Amino acid sequence: MCGRFARYSLSRELERYFNALPPSFEIQPNYNTAPTQEMPVIIQLEDTRHIKKRHWGLVPFWAKDISIGSRMINARIETLSSKPAFKAALKYRRCLIPANGFYEWVGNAGSKQPYFICLPSGEPIAFAGLYEIWEGKEAPPGASPYKSCTIITTEASDSVRDIHNRMPLILKPEAFDEWLDPDNKDPAKIEELLKSYHVKDLTGYPVSRLVNRVENNSKACIEPLKDDEYKGKKIGSLTN
Numbered sequence: 001m002c003g004r005f006a007r008y009s010l011s012r013e014l015e016r017y018f019n020a021l022p023p024s025f026e027i028q029p030n031y032n033t034a035p036t037q038e039m040p041v042i043i044q045l046e047d048t049r050h051i052k053k054r055h056w057g058l059v060p061f062w063a064k065d066i067s068i069g070s071r072m073i074n075a076r077i078e079t080l081s082s083k084p085a086f087k088a089a090l091k092y093r094r095c096l097i098p099a100n101g102f103y104e105w106v107g108n109a110g111s112k113q114p115y116f117i118c119l120p121s122g123e124p125i126a127f128a129g130l131y132e133i134w135e136g137k138e139a140p141p142g143a144s145p146y147k148s149c150t151i152i153t154t155e156a157s158d159s160v161r162d163i164h165n166r167m168p169l170i171l172k173p174e175a176f177d178e179w180l181d182p183d184n185k186d187p188a189k190i191e192e193l194l195k196s197y198h199v200k201d202l203t204g205y206p207v208s209r210l211v212n213r214v215e216n217n218s219k220a221c222i223e224p225l226k227d228d229e230y231k232g233k234k235i236g237s238l239t240n
Contacts, residue, residue, distance in 0.1 A: 001074045002127070002151050002168040004211060005102035006031045006116070006222055007039065009124045014051060014098050017124050018042045018176070023051035031221040033099075034214045035073045041129060041149055042096040044180035054095070058150035059134040060085045066134060066146050075130060075150045077169060077194055081187040086150070089130035091185045096176060097127040097151055101222065103211055104164040104204075114211050115163050116222045117204035127168045128152040128179065128194060157200035170199040 008029035015022055020042055027040055033056065041054045057069030062084075075086050101118030119125055131149040152169045160167045171179055175197035178184055205224045210216040 001153055001164075001166050002102050003035065003073065005033050005099045005127075005168070007033055007099045008219075008222075009098060009100060011051070013124065014040065014042075018049055018051075018096065018098070018126070020049035020051050025053060027051075030217060031219060032211055032214060032217045035070055039149075040098060041131060042098065042126070042180070043093075043131065044182060046182070049180065052147070054131050054147050054149040056151075057148055058085060058089070058130060058132055059146055059148045061088070061132055061134055063134060065136065066148075069146075069148050072148075072150050074153045074168075077152055077154045077191070080152065080191060086130055087187075089132055089150075090187055090190060092182075093131045093133075094179055094190075095129045095131045095149055096171065096180065097129040097149065099125050099127055099168075101125070102168055103207070104160070104167075106163050114207050114209060115204045116207045116211075116224075117160060117163070117167075117202050119199070120201070120203045125170045125199065126173075126176065128171045128198070152194065154194075154198065157202070159200065159202045160204070163204060167202075169194055170202075172197045172199055 011027045033039055035057050036055055038053045038055055040051050043050055043052055056073055058072035059066045059069040080086050080090050101116050103114050103116055105112035105114050107113050129149045129151050134146045153166050154169045156165050156167045175193055178193055211221040
């Protein structure tokens with residue numbers, strides 16, 4: 001699964017990397033993105049990519065209320081086309097979720113060690129995501145719809161398996177066009193794209209337990225622990 005990640009690339013870098021229009025809102029770095037928070041995502045409308053805001057935790061259009069979102073932060077690739085919560089979004093509402101890396105924990109409850117996992121190059125990454133727009137039937141007139149998203153996950157690659165058996169599905173840039181294409185509505189074709197064009201080679205290192213608390217949101221969350229600060233098992237570079 002993916003329950004926390006960092007995204008510190010700002011507007012200009014996201015615009016360039018995703019070939020998207022400038023957003024209508026200010027993008028601040030978030031070193032400790034957590035479920036239910038709003039975050040930037042990339043969606044395509046006709047032939048143009050846009051940077052929009054979505055809450056992390058998918059609320060299907062048919063949900064009675066938004067509370068279901070906290071249980072829908074991840075969507076397993078194995079059940080995308082069969083789960084009612086994801087079927088429609090897979091065909092019609094796909095997005096890219098910008099990040100610079102994600103966190104996973106190793107160890108026993110109460111003493112788990114967090115790791116930060118990213119590309120060896122340090123470049124931005126893009127989680128494959130789905131989004132929804134929910135409008136409550138009993139919402140007051142003029143109330144804004146609730147816009148949400150989920151991160152697709154897959155089995156961990158060899159470079160991550162020592163830390164966790166699942167990982168967010170990170171799409172390669174050459175797959176962005178087809179993934180975001182609104183005319184691409186064949187679930188089988190879409191799932192084959194996910195399986196064929198995701199990033200496997202990652203690197204990781206232990207970081208401070210500061211990240212365990214959502215209110216801690218600074219660069220200190222991703223800084224590597226020094227050797228004298230970490231006495232546990234070394235995972236190494238995590239690369240294949």
